[in-house]
Amino acid sequence: MTAPLVFIPGWCLGRGPLNTAVDALHGRFFDLPGYGDAPLIEDFDAAAADVAARLAPGSTLCGWSLGAQLALAVAALAPEKVGKLVLVAGTASFVQRDAWPHGMPLPMLAEFTAAIAADPEAMLPRFVGGFNRGDAKAKSVTHDLLQLADPRPSGQVLGTGLAWLRDVDLRQAAGQVKAPSLLLNGSADPLMPLPAAQALSALIPGARLEVFNDCAHAPFISQPDEFIARISTFLND
Secondary structure (H helix, E strand, C coil): CCCCEEEECCCCCCCHHHHHHHHHCCCEECCCCCCCCCCCCCCHHHHHHHHHHHCCCCEEEEEECHHHHHHHHHHHHCCCCEEEEEEECCCCCCECECCECCCECHHHHHHHHHHHHHCHHHHHHHHHHHHCCCCCCHHHHHHHHHHHCCCCCCHHHHHHHHHHHHHCCCHHHHCCCCCCEEEEEECCCCCCCHHHHHHHHHHCCCCEEEEECCCCCCHHHHCHHHHHHHHHHHHHC
16 A cells, blocks of 8 residues: 655645646645644644644655745654654745854844735735746746645644744754755755755755755756656665
């Protein structure tokens, strides 16, 4: 019997951008708290425990961006539930911290959080366009992500995710992961930069990092066939 394959999407955009890839891989979704029909859970550790409680033992757990941080926390918390781990554009800490220069400066995140609270409709295209800078297909990838995005969740839900990005530090948790782990990162990702993925892969025992050249934050849109192939190979190892 094949182990279940579960994807956790990223902040704000929901399942839509990942649907084609997840269907091709015969996977299913666990939404971030507050998205779709999922109730809002404001505490990050409680959200990880909720995912762990619902996962079948030995599942392959995949996450994108903020979803990758949640997937990483689940794998550390409940190793019996996560047979394999895939982190797409993942990081141990989204913001810069002591001995972790691989993130966004805290004042920049604070400024973005205030702008989202003030006018999310204006900020969403800027956010998506910004995280595709450097992608060889930046314009079309940005267009596709905005077209495929699910209906935007509430301001409270968006704020909860941004608070997680500000507060969560998974460097210690990464060392507790027991599952075989594949990290997938764009070479030109400005949001979860390649040095963050390299540092995270060094923290997770035995982790493998694979890089998509000329790609930014959404390899499943920019290089979909390659994205599906790399995950398929990992699942069949």
